[in-house]
Amino acid sequence: MKIRKVIISSLIFSMCLGSKVLASNKFQSKVNISIDKVWTVKFNFGLNRDTINNKNIYVTDTNGQKINVNITPGKDENTIDIVPITGGYIPAKTYVLNLGTGIESIGGKSLKEPTKMNFTIEGKNKDGSNYIDLPKVTNVKMEKEPILPGQTQTFDLTSTGANHVEYRIFVSKYTYGVDKFEDFKEVTNGYIANNKITSNKTFEAGNDGEKYRVIIYVKRAGQKGLYKDELTDFDNYYVDYFRCVNRINNSNITNTNYNNTIDEVLNKQALPSVSVTDEGPSAWVGASRNQIKYYLNPENFTDEYGKYMFLKLSYIDDSITAEDIDGILKGKGILEGKGQAFVNAGKTHNINPIYLASHALLETGNGKSKLANGIEVTGDDGKKKVYNMFGIKAFDANPDKYGSEFAYEQKWVTPEAAIIGGAKYIAEKYVNSAENPRETLYEMKWNPYTPGSYQYATDIGWAYKQVKNIKDLMDKCENPTLVFKKPVYKK
Known part of the structure; x- marks a missing residue:
């Protein structure tokens, strides 16, 4: 014998606290659900415990893929608990709670039809x-x-x-x-x-x-x-x-003391919208305190690879040559052969030429972007072809339009002018800023002088993700002088 529909309504109503029935077998979706949410489903009859299993009660993603939740009898004979996957649900992801007709009462009655409820996890x-x-x-x-x-x-x-x-x-x-x-x-x-x-x-x-x-x-x-x-x-x-x-490698590292403790910085970085992550199977979502702390803690990155987060991005000496840069830029579109321009830009504006080359390769898609290869703009000085090698002011809404208009204002009418002028902008805004100098990838990301503000990126892993590019390029130079600047927080 099948249980009447009124039982289904009672079941979901008890579980969802105020849900309205949208159809006989689907109920109002829930949003901003905590990643550790334990759903308790309450029936108005005692349950046959043999039917409380992951065949009759289960959670899927929106593609129908089953999620490894744990189904257990609740505190009472008429409740079921659905415990999240290990570590909790994935933030910002939508799931479907499914209740099948195999669920039976102690007397052998079963649900008349399957029931579903969508729920979306907080971001x-x-x-x-x-x-x-x-x-x-x-x-x-x-x-x-x-x-x-x-x-x-x-x-x-x-x-x-x-x-x-x-x-x-x-x-x-x-x-x-x-x-x-x-x-x-x-x-x-x-x-x-x-x-x-x-x-x-x-x-x-x-x-x-x-x-x-x-x-x-x-x-x-x-x-x-x-x-x-x-x-x-x-x-x-x-x-x-x-x-x-x-191994830990402290060679060529100088320590820089900051006035904040790491917990004080962490408190500001953990504020809403300040720090995000895409690690694991999630889209961009808010990072947890411990996720932030992992990348914020300098001690985690004192090895030969990780310490490149602390590489000084200011100009050190003439050890990086135009020939070094030209070797790196070979086959990189319009950037090929511009090694001397990067060296001149670095020396003039006190920026490491390798950092400038790495930045340009990233922003121009290895010298292939429209902005890098020149866009014609008409303005007060007539029609001119302008270049933008660092994607400066190339806002997401229309990067070619905004990036080229800014290049026109700056009179970047040759690739060399765009390299030197862009270096000046990066130096003044970031690396050698009078208010907040940020000489390393770590400082560009975390801005330890005024934590939680004026960050180059909100991605908690941004500085670490740049290490491979910078280190690979440095390894291609014949004899570069490397100086590292490691932060030390107040105890």
Whole structure:
């Protein structure tokens, strides 16, 4: 026998608190849902527990791909809990909650037809769950930042619940090339009742360092966790990050002291709309505090590769030659053969010529863009072909129009004029700004003198993503002088 439709209405109504029925089998969509949302579905009849499974109750993405949520009986015989995937749902993504006709009452009655509800996750990452009245991790201090291959990591943990809790820890390696985290691997042997835990595994650094995500589960000691995902039962979880590098390299590094603590800077960077990320399978969304901290913490990037975030972008000496730049620009469209112009621009405006070349290659699509190859503009000085090698003022709404109009105003009527004039603009606005000098990729991103403002990019990984280009170009120079400027925050 089938359960009447009124039961379906009661089911979804109880779950969604005020939802209106849109059709007999689809209910009002929900938006701005927390990534750690546990849906509780309430029926007005007792449930046959054998039918509470991921065949009859499941979550999919909008393409119909099943998501690995955990389906469990709720506190009462007429409720079901749907626990998110490990680490929570993906921000800004829409999911579909599906209730199938295989759900039965204790008496053997089933739903008359399948029922669906769309829900969209809020557009910001979180550093863990926040299930109330349960122990929660409030702080994690990692002993090694960064860690080296062959070393174990020690986690010093603080949580609500004092000493009456247990922890279980898993880690996952992030792969930049494919933009995904690998499967989690446990670094504890089950739950441990200790606030200071050393991993039972060591970590790999790869060629240029590796990023790891840590998920720390906490529950009341001696009890089963209230919730369960694909890894373990738990009461709450916490997410953090660390980096493994092959070796620490402090050669040619000078330290620069700042007046703020890293937490003070972090407070400003964590404000809404200040910091975003696209790491993992998400679009651009708000970055969590610990996601920001990973890239903000200079100690994570003191290896041979990462320290290029601290490479001084101001002019050092004549060690980078026009021949070096010409070798880099060979086959790069209109930029080919312009090595001397980049050297002259760097020397005149106190900018590293390699940084200028890297910036131009990026903005012009390796010398192939319309702006780089010249656009005719008619103005007060008549019709002129103008060039813009750094995409300056090339606003997204119409980059060719706005970028060429600015080039016309600046009289950039030759590629060389655009290179030298663009270098002047970059120097005055960023690298050698009188108010906020930003001599490194790190400073351009984070602006540590006035944190959270006048950043070159809101992407938390921007400075690190530029390292490969800069380092590859530097490696092609015969004998460049390298000077690094590492930030040191107040303790």
